[in-house]
Amino acid sequence: xxxxxxxxxxxxxxxxxxxxxxxxxxxxxxxxxxxxxxxxxxxxxxxxxxxxxxxxxxxxxxxxxxxxxxxxxxxxxxxxxxxxxxxxxxxxxxxxxxxxxxxxxxxxxxxxxxxxxxxxxxxxxxxxxxxxxxxxxxxxxxxxxxxxxxxxxxxxxxxxxxxxxxxxxxxxxxxxxxxxxxxxxxxxxxxxxxxxxxxxxxxxxxxxxxxxxxxxxxxxxxxxxxxxxxxxxxxxxxxxxxxxxxxxxxxxxxxxxxxxxxxxxxxxxxxxxxxxxxxxxxxxxxxxxxxxxxxxxxxxxxxxxxxxxxxxxxxxxxxxxxxxxxxxxxxxxxxxxxxxxxxxxxxxxxxxxxxxxxxxxxxxxxxxxxxxxxxxxxxxxxxxxxxxxxxxxxxxxxxxxxxxxxxxxxxxxxxxxxxxxxxxxxxxxxxxxxxxxxxxxxxxxxxxxx
Numbered sequence: 001x002x003x004x005x006x007x008x009x010x011x012x013x014x015x016x017x018x019x020x021x022x023x024x025x026x027x028x029x030x031x032x033x034x035x036x037x038x039x040x041x042x043x044x045x046x047x048x049x050x051x052x053x054x055x056x057x058x059x060x061x062x063x064x065x066x067x068x069x070x071x072x073x074x075x076x077x078x079x080x081x082x083x084x085x086x087x088x089x090x091x092x093x094x095x096x097x098x099x100x101x102x103x104x105x106x107x108x109x110x111x112x113x114x115x116x117x118x119x120x121x122x123x124x125x126x127x128x129x130x131x132x133x134x135x136x137x138x139x140x141x142x143x144x145x146x147x148x149x150x151x152x153x154x155x156x157x158x159x160x161x162x163x164x165x166x167x168x169x170x171x172x173x174x175x176x177x178x179x180x181x182x183x184x185x186x187x188x189x190x191x192x193x194x195x196x197x198x199x200x201x202x203x204x205x206x207x208x209x210x211x212x213x214x215x216x217x218x219x220x221x222x223x224x225x226x227x228x229x230x231x232x233x234x235x236x237x238x239x240x241x242x243x244x245x246x247x248x249x250x251x252x253x254x255x256x257x258x259x260x261x262x263x264x265x266x267x268x269x270x271x272x273x274x275x276x277x278x279x280x281x282x283x284x285x286x287x288x289x290x291x292x293x294x295x296x297x298x299x300x301x302x303x304x305x306x307x308x309x310x311x312x313x314x315x316x317x318x319x320x321x322x323x324x325x326x327x328x329x330x331x332x333x334x335x336x337x338x339x340x341x342x343x344x345x346x347x348x349x350x351x352x353x354x355x356x357x358x359x360x361x362x363x364x365x366x367x368x369x370x371x372x373x374x375x376x377x378x379x380x381x382x383x384x385x386x387x388x389x390x391x392x393x394x395x396x397x398x399x400x401x402x403x404x405x406x407x408x409x410x411x412x413x414x415x416x417x418x419x420x421x422x423x424x425x426x427x428x429x430x431x432x433x434x435x436x437x438x439x440x441x442x443x444x445x446x447x448x449x450x
Contacts, residue, residue, distance in 0.1 A: 001170065001171075001172045001173075002172065003123060003124075003172040003173070003174075003175045003225070004044060004087060004172075005020070005046075005087065005123075005124060005175050005227055006175060006225065006227060008020055008044075008227075008286070009227050009228075009261070009262070009263055009286070012263055012284070012286045013261070013263075016282060016284070017281065017282060017432050018281075018286065018431070018432055019281040019285075019286040019287065019288065019430065019431035019432060020044060020046055020286070020287055020288075020431050020433070021046070021287075021288045021289070021290055021424075021427035021428065021430075021431050021433075022046045022047075022048050022089060022091075022265075022287055022288065022289045022290070023045070023046065023047045023048065023290065023291070023294065023424075024047075024048045024049075024050060024091055024289050024290065024291035025047075025291050025294055025295060025363075026049060026053055026054065026061050026063065026068060026071075027294075027295055027298060027363065027366060028071070028075060029298050029416055029417065029420060030294045030295060030298060030420055031047060031071075031072055031075050032075050032079065032417060033294070033416075033417045033420035033421045033424060034047065034294075034420075034424060035075055035076050035079045035081050036079060036417060036421060037421050037424045037425065037428055038081055038085060038433075039079065039080060039081055041428050041433045043085070043428070043433035044085050044086075044087060044433070045076070045081065045085055045086050045087065046087045046088075046089060046124065046287075047072050047086070047087070047088060047089070048088070048089035048090065048091045048124070048126075048289070049063075049065065049068045049088075049089075049090055049091065049117075049122075050090075050091045050092055050291075051090070051091065051092040051093050051094065051096045051097060051113065051128070052092075052096060052097045053068075054067075054068045054090075055097065055113045055116070056109075056112050056113055056116045059097075060338075060364065061367065062367075064116065064120075065090070065116045065117045065119075065120035065122060066116075066119075066120040068088075068120075069088055069120045069121050069122065072086065072088065073086065087123055087124060088120075088121060088122040088123060088124070089122060089123070089124030089125070089126070090114070090117040090122045090124070090125050090126060091126050091128075091289070092126060092128040093110070093113060093114050093117060093125055093126055093127065093128060093156070094110045094113075094114075094127060094128040094129045094130075094131070094152070094153075094156055095107055095109065095110040095129065095131065095133055095152075096128060096131055098110065098133070099131050099132065099133055099134070100134055101133065101134055102133070102134050102135055103133045103134070103135050103136065106133045106134070107133075107152065107155065107156075110129075110156055110159075111155065111156060111159035112159075114127075114156050114159050114160045114163070115159050115160065115162070115163035116163075117160075118160050118163040118164050118167070118174055119163050119166060119167065121167075121171070122174070123171075123172060123174050123175065124174065124175055124176075124177070125157075125160055125174050125175070125176050125177070126176075126177040126230070126265070127153040127156050127157055127160075127176055127177065127178055128153075128179075128230075129144075129149050129152035129153045129155075129156060130143065130144060130149055130179075130180045130181075131144065132144045136148075143180060143181075144180070146180055146202075146205055146206060146209055147209050147213075149180045149206075149209075150206070150209035150210040150212070150213040151213045153178055153210055153213065154210070154213035154214050154216070154217045154219060155217070157176060157214065157217075157219055157222050158217050158219060158222075160174055160176075160222075161173075161174075161219065161221075161222050173221075173222075173225060174225065175225045175226070175227045176222065176225055176226045176227065177226070177227065177228045177229070177230060177265050177287075178206065178207075178210050178226055178228075178229055178230070179206060179228075179229045179230030179231060179265070180202075180206050181198040181202060181206075181230065181231050181232045195232065195234045195235070195236050195243045196232060197232055197233060197234045197249050197250055197253070198231035198232045198233070198253065199252070200252040200253060200255070200256040202231075203229060203231055203253065203256055203257075204256065206229065207229065207260065207262075210226075211223055214226075226262065227262065227263065228262055228263045228264060228265040228286075228287055229257070229262055229263075229264055229265070230264070230265050230266075230267060231253060231264055233245060233249075233250045233253060233264070233266055233280065233283075233285055234246060234249045234250060235266065235268055235269055235272060235276075235280075236268050237268060237270055237271050237292070237358045237359070238358065238359060239342065239343060239344070239353055239357045239358065239359050240353075240357065240358060241358070242271045242272075242358065244272065244273070244276060245272055245276040245277075245279065245280055247279050247280075247283055250283055251283075253283070253284075254283045254284055257284045258284065263284050263285075263286040263287065264283075264284050264285040264286065264287070265285070265286075265287040265289065266280055266285035266287065266288050266289060267289045268289070269285075269288045269289060269290055270290050270291065270292050270293035270296075270358070271293050271296075271358060273426075274426040274429060274430060277426060277427060277429075277430035277431075278429070278430040280430070281430055281431055281432070286431075288427055288430065288431060290423070290424075290427055292358070292359065292360040292363065293360075293423050294420055294423055294424065295360050295362075295363035295366070296358065296360045296363075297419050297420045297422065297423050298363075298366075298416065298419070298420055299355075299360065299362055299363070300419060301396065301399075301415060301416040301419035301420070302324060302375065302378070302416065303324075303325060303355075304395040304396050304419075305378055305382060305395075305396075305412055305415070305416075306322065306324050306325050306378060307395050308382065308387060308391045308392070308395055308396075309321055309322060309378060309381055309382060311391055312381070312382075312385055312387075312391075316385065319381055319385070320377070320381070321381070322374045322375070322377035322378035322381060323374060324371070324374040324375060324377075324378050325355075327370055327371060327374045328355075328362060328365055328371055328374070329351070329354060329355070331365050331368050331370055331371055332354050332361075332362065332365055333354075335365075335368075338361050338364035338365070339353075339354060339359075339361035339362075339364075342357070342359050342361055343357060343359070343361070378412070379412045379413065382411075382412040383411065383412060386410070387410055387412070387415075389403070389404070389410075392410065392415075396415055396419065398418070398419070398422060399415045399418050399419060402418055403415075
């Protein structure tokens with residue numbers, strides 16, 4: 001049974017325009033917005049969990065792969081998205097979170113991680129063994145040896161293939177994404193003045209070395225299911241900067257991949273313009289990954305609603321304000337582990353970054369109990385009272401127009417989803433998402449994991 005993403009690759013090779021965006025987020029608001037977008041476009045929906053976010057131990061979200069899969073499927077089913085249109089992926093799967101451990105321990109953890117993902121029904125696996133582990137000899141400012149990365153990638157793939165044999169026979173075998181020039185998950189940590197675009201010869205080397213490593217482990221069939229390569233096309237974002245896509249800088253990558261059966265997967269495409277995203281797909285970056293830009297939009301929506309709440313509290317004496325902004329700030333200061341390596345500057349600059357940075361480290365704090373309670377209080381306050389159109393125009397002008405034209409209702413939940421979907425629509429347009437012809441066999445396969 002052929003995987004839908006293999007069909008996507010075939011279409012892209014034919015028309016040079018077909019693509020798909022990957023929603024890399026565990027936030028329920030973001031996932032629900034993505035489901036609504038897929039429903040509107042009558043398209044596939046690809047949702048991915050990241051290695052440090054979800055693993056066999058729970059990751060920073062507290063969710064194991066089966067938990068994440070269950071959450072996404074419940075949201076999809078509740079909103080009416082049929083199971084065969086949902087694809088789950090695992091991003092940066094490998095020893096990323098165990099870099100300080102000895103090689104064997106880290107790799108054993110990584111293999112268990114990947115097997116757990118596959119058994120939970122994740123059908124798209126990004127094999128990422130690009131990071132050095134304790135005991136590895138690496139030259140200063142140099143990447144891990146490409147041949148070593150290839151061998152470890154094949155080792156991870158073998159664990160995935162063995163796990164896949166335990167899945168129902170009607171379940172399609174996993175497809176794989178490889179690549180050693182892998183952007184850091186979540187954006188750059190340090191300020192940089194220029195992004196190094198992956199040279200074509202490095203891509204050729206990765207393909208050759210990884211193919212050889214797969215064949216040496218008897219993974220010929222799995223190699224036929226490698227669909228994409230991760231490279232750095234020159235896009236990135238940081239605390240307060242965005243590196244725009246310049247197609248002329250990636251021309252050599254475009255010409256190279258046209259001679260292969262593969263496509264590119266582009267990471268860190270957050271905040272790129274719709275025009276740039278469209279061009280990236282035509283340059284064969286047919287899988288566009290987005291995450292922080294979506295939770296950035298969520299934060300914008302929630303903060304806008306708190307300003308509306310502040311104004312309503314002045315005229316409604318019985319309204320108990322959520323104090324969401326101050327609660328988030330307090331929680332972030334009390335637990336700085338998710339942002340302190342990313343943000344730099346004096347006290348005022350750090351406070352600004354915690355709230356408004358493109359890196360959007362605030363996304364790690366939405367699941368915190370105190371923050372969740374404040375969000376719920378905010379929504380309850382605004383559900384009980386009509387939001388004046390004047391305030392909606394002031395703080396959420398795009399949503400104001402959507403309310404006025406009857407696209408959405410003037411309800412806080414609808415306003416939040418619409419704000420997130422404003423970003424998602426740019427990706428949907430760029431990737432040309434249209435109705436897909438998907439077999440009923442895949443529907444049955446997804447139901448097996450309910």
